[in-house]
Amino acid sequence: MKIGTLEIQGHAVLAPMAGATDRAFRTMCVDHGAALVTTEMVSAKGLCYGDRKSRELLMLDERERPAAIQLFGDDPDIMAKAASLVMEFSPAAIDINMGCPAPKIAGNSCGSALMRSPELCRRIVEAMVKEVDVPVTAKIRKGYDKTQVNAVEVAQAVEAGGASAITVHGRTRDQMYAPPVDREIIKAVKRAVSIPVIGNGDILDANDAATMFEDTDCDLVAVGRGALGAPWIFTQIEAYLTHGVILPVPPVSRRMELLYKQVRAMAEYKGEKIALLQARKHAGWYMRGIDGASAWRQRACELTTIADLETLCVDVIRAGERG
Ligand SMILES: Cc1cc2nc3c(=O)[nH]c(=O)nc-3n(C[C@H](O)[C@H](O)[C@H](O)COP(=O)(O)O)c2cc1C
Structure with missing residues (x-):
């Protein structure tokens, strides 16, 4: 399958996780068959102001490719400028964080707070797509809270803005990481857009990946916590989905x-x-x-x-x- 012009080999990608998915871990996941990895989220504003820590998070190793860079921010112009700045690191794609629930991100109108305005989501994508020639993707949640379950609307908005794929974590912002993921919302997004949809949430083994594909019709799955201390989960998922083989956990x-x-x-x-x-x-x-x-x-x-x-x-x- 393809994300825009980017050819993807495999079924499972590594979900970005701040404080965990650093270069060394991402390389480990690619070694074990992750189809795509993404950096921890990086502040578009920080980058535009020349913050050195942000730049360190953006370094990509040749052994971890294809690798995407994830940016967060709420201003289309700053996001576009940041997208053009990160091209120096030759990412395979640029992902936009529209799902982070952390107060220091969502409280500053970024991450999951963007979902309150699908039109702003569209404008951010559009501004970035104009600026770079790699695919721009977005990662969203089910919605902001139970009164605003609008993943379908946001997905359609980012598609209209020119996004090449969308990852859906099937929980609202206020659900954080706890209740079981709502696969119905991922399925609804898949039905509503024609760009690839990446199903995310609670994939802890190869069987979870298989049922995520079955239940939602998604194009890829994104594995987060299930890969921590277990990069071989990608090998297990590939073996199961390609050959029906259940590989044991390594000794x-x-x-x-x-x-x-x-x-x-x-x-x-x-x-x-x-x-x-x-x-x-x-x-x-x-x-x-x-x-x-x-x-x-x-x-x-x-x-x-x-x-x-x-x-x-x-x-x-x-x-x-x-x-
Ligand atoms: C410690 C931690 C850090 C995370 N950081 C990010 C991040 O930087 N960007 C992002 O889009 N999602 C982030 N997430 C959300 C994950 O990418 C993923 O959507 C979520 O954990 C659900 O998937 P899982 O059940 O496979 O872990 C983070 C999650 C965790 C647990």
């Missing part, structure tokens, strides 16, 4: 190897200190379900060097072999 030894590889890659560009601090949460995710996980996680919080991490990974593997 503890492989999971620890991947954790180590990911944190080493983080250290290469973030420095050891920051990488080890951020490794705590990734270690916690990779250790899900492992015997004695809470004690191992405790140790992960005390790591200060890559050598410490290596020792921890070896200890976890040895304990697994003994157990």
Whole structure:
């Protein structure tokens, strides 16, 4: 399938997650078959004001392509300028965040707050499409709240603005991440637009991906939390959808190897200190379900060097072999 001019190989993409989907993790997901990855959301305003932190979030590794960049903002001109600035990083597509519920984003009229004005959503897309020659996509929710369930209207507005695809997370802004995803709304969006629709929410294994396709008729699925500490979920989804094969979760030894590889890659560009601090949460995710996980996680919080991490990974593997 294609998103605009971008050829997509595979069924599942990585959903953007601020504070989690950094370059090292995205590369890991592409290695495991993610069809497309997206950066954490980046402030269009920050970028236009030359904020260095925003620029760091935009660096794309050659090994993680195709990769999209996600921007947030509420001003069509600033979003268009930011879109043109990020072309320096050669993204495969530019995604617009129209779903973030966090007060510091939605409270500033960005993210999910944009859904209150489909016309503004259309104008933002239109301004960006005029500025860049890569596909512009949007990521929305079911609606702003239960009184404004307007994903269909917003999807039609962004399509009219020239968007090449739309991701739908089937929850409203005030539902945050808790209640089960409403697949009916994803299906309704799919029926209402002719651009590709990416179904998102609660895909934790290959079967969830298969039923998301069946229930909604979506063109791709986006996996967020289900990929944290589990990048192999993309391999599992591909194996199941292509060959009907259910691949097991990798053994503890492989999971620890991947954790180590990911944190080493983080250290290469973030420095050891920051990488080890951020490794705590990734270690916690990779250790899900492992015997004695809470004690191992405790140790992960005390790591200060890559050598410490290596020792921890070896200890976890040895304990697994003994157990
Ligand atoms: C920690 C975290 C950070 C997130 N950051 C972003 C973000 O930067 N941009 C965005 O569009 N969505 C963001 N999301 C939403 C996810 O992309 C996704 O829509 C949501 O988690 C539902 O999918 P899932 O059930 O597969 O996790 C974030 C979600 C989480 C849990």
